[in-house]
Amino acid sequence: MRSNDEIISLIQENIDEKGLSMSELARRVGIAKSTMSRYFNKTREFPLNRADDFARALNITPEYLLGIQKESNVDQAEIISIYNKLEQPRQEKVLSYAKDQLEEQENSNIISIFNKPQDDEDYITDYVEGLVAAGHGTFQEDNLHMEVRLRANDVPNEYDTIAKVAGDSMEPLIEDNDLLFIRVASQIDINSIGIFQVNGKNFVKKLKRDYDGSWYLQSLNNSYEEIHLTENDDIRTIGEVVEIYKN
Template sequence: MKEEKDKKGLSISELARRVNMAKSAVSRYFNYTREFPLNRADDFARVLNITPEYLLGVNENKKDNSATKQILDRVFAKLESERQEKVVSYAKSELDEQNKENLVQLFPYNVKEKLSAGTGYGYFDDGNYDTVYYDEEYDYDYASWIFGDSMLPDYPNGDVALIKVCPFEYDGCVYAVDWDGQSYIKKVYKEEKGLRLVSTNEKYSDKFAPYSEEPRIIGKVVASFTPLEK
């Protein structure tokens, strides 16, 4: 405040006169021997041609919460009861709007199958399922937990794979495959005598499912996700 006073070329006496206060009181504010009166911030700011926030040392872009609250409390206290009710009503409306904007819609998925990104698990082991949630909605037929690390980094252990029932389309796409009582999630390549199941994790060797053992394409993996807490 002293810097602004000096820029305006005001003496303490002139400043005190303009804000209608005693010179001794204003002097104490400048000497830091008396706390600045928040209820007079508007008067000092008007004379010094600055904002009350600047006068109180509140950053214009990131206001200190406590100082801002003090200003709001001071203004609110000056309002008549009818106007206070309007302020409260408006504040509640703004809060509701803010909560709606921050609300993330979560979609449920019933995960009831096991697909292995590794050694294989039984297909349709039982009728139980887990309900998990994600913030995007997908078109799918089956949802399965992914077990194992052979499809890292795209399909981590513990993620959910979403499967759309469809016939084989293209070599190299990721499919859910039923073979010899086990189920797998792998890149699939059709060869003359069977299906080659390929992992994306280089430490795993390819698997070969002969047509004589009747491997079956369950469907294509159309998406995967890590479940979100509801």
């Protein structure tokens, strides 16, 4: 079986030969472009459970993609030997039967447009990597890495990661269980909505600056007080919210 690097190299060779872009391959496979980039950057292992999807998109077999020798119980040499021993009328029957079998196999692989789910190509798969609080903050000790199926038209072209919202402090704009597409950045502009870690807790808030020059995080829901930041706080800006996904 091929290694992760060998699989990615083979995929790269195939998309180069076929003139495909990474975006087009991601669309055909049904995953986000950002996820595809992580496979090519080798920051994430190739998903073996999606080998069939990649192979179909590249018009190759999963066995070839993964470097697996497909076992067969059919001895081709034996078939040819038997065929050659038959008289011509019987050879014609064998050939006719083989053609019928091939046609039946090809027809079985054709899916009617009336039976195929019409929205399959309108969704992509990506992963939620974090949990952020629209409220009083939430701790996250481990990576969430939760697979989600997203409407392709609602996914922005450029983002780095996805977080899930817990709480209502950013309503009505951001609601509980919404997904946030995030551009990772160490700094964001004033009045932008970002993801911040304050003393170990993750927040989604609007970044504000007071008249005296001090910084604070603001909720959109007036029921929540502002979070004023001091030099004694352990503060980290994770990134800026570029898009909100409503479930």
